[in-house]
Amino acid sequence: MGTALVTGASRGLGAHIARRLAADGRPVAINYRSDSDGAERVAAEIIAAGGRAAALGADVTNEAEVRDLVAAATERLGPVQVVVANATGPQPTAPAEQVTWQDHLDQLEFFVKSPTLLLQAALPGMRELGGGRFIHIGSDSFERALPGASAYNAAKGAQIGLARTWARELGRDGITVNVVAPGWIPVERHGDADTAGYVAEVPLGRIGTPADIADVVAFVASDAARFVTGERITVNGGHTID
Secondary structure (H helix, E strand, O other), X not given: OOEEEEOOOOOHHHHHHHHHHHHOOOOEEEEEOOOHHHHHHHHHHHHHOOOOEEEEEOOOOOHHHHHHHHXXXXXXXXXXXXXXXXXXXXXXXXXXXXXXXXXXXXXXXXXXXXXXXXXXXXXXXXXXXXXXXXXXXXXXXXXXXXXXXXXXXXXXXXXXXXXXXXXXXXXXXXXXXXXXXXXXXXXXXXXXXXXXXHHOOOOOOOOOOXXXXXXXXXXXXXXXXXXOOOOEEEEOOOOOOX
């Protein structure tokens, strides 16, 4: 199996995705920006379980660093066949009259610029392998349209358009491009948040877990999803059923 590169994987959802892909037998490059200890810990857990992994630091919004990241992953673990664009930045909220163009640019850095850089760096290797998987981590926030999140939601909408267009462009190379869109999945940064009100609106009657998302990412990355591309798979227990 080719290497999987998971961005923002030192903790939270990215760490769970990295462990899950490693459990399927893939070497996993665990990208981090500042939390080297966390990334090394995830890599050590994978290695202890019999897998292959490497913690690799890079700012995934920086073109040169992304090129070096993919090169380092390839050198240490083998050609990158799967990219999971999971890294994100701060997501401040603001009412429409206070949102600035910089607010929009800050979100586009992670959900449009970073995936573009990652795809361009990984594409030659994927083509050489005869195919690959590019997986965006999206959000059901796009449907929920929560007040105050216009910059975030606009960037998430752009992410969907990006994925659909790439799916058409790259299909003949055997490369699939999809979006896995979680609902609210509490991780470390959420602390002891009260989930009762949210759960009351979820048809399946529970809060989502990182494993719920990681399992769907693993499916999309696998050969079982070889004929799935240009799709957005929402994983939220039915919370946004129309």
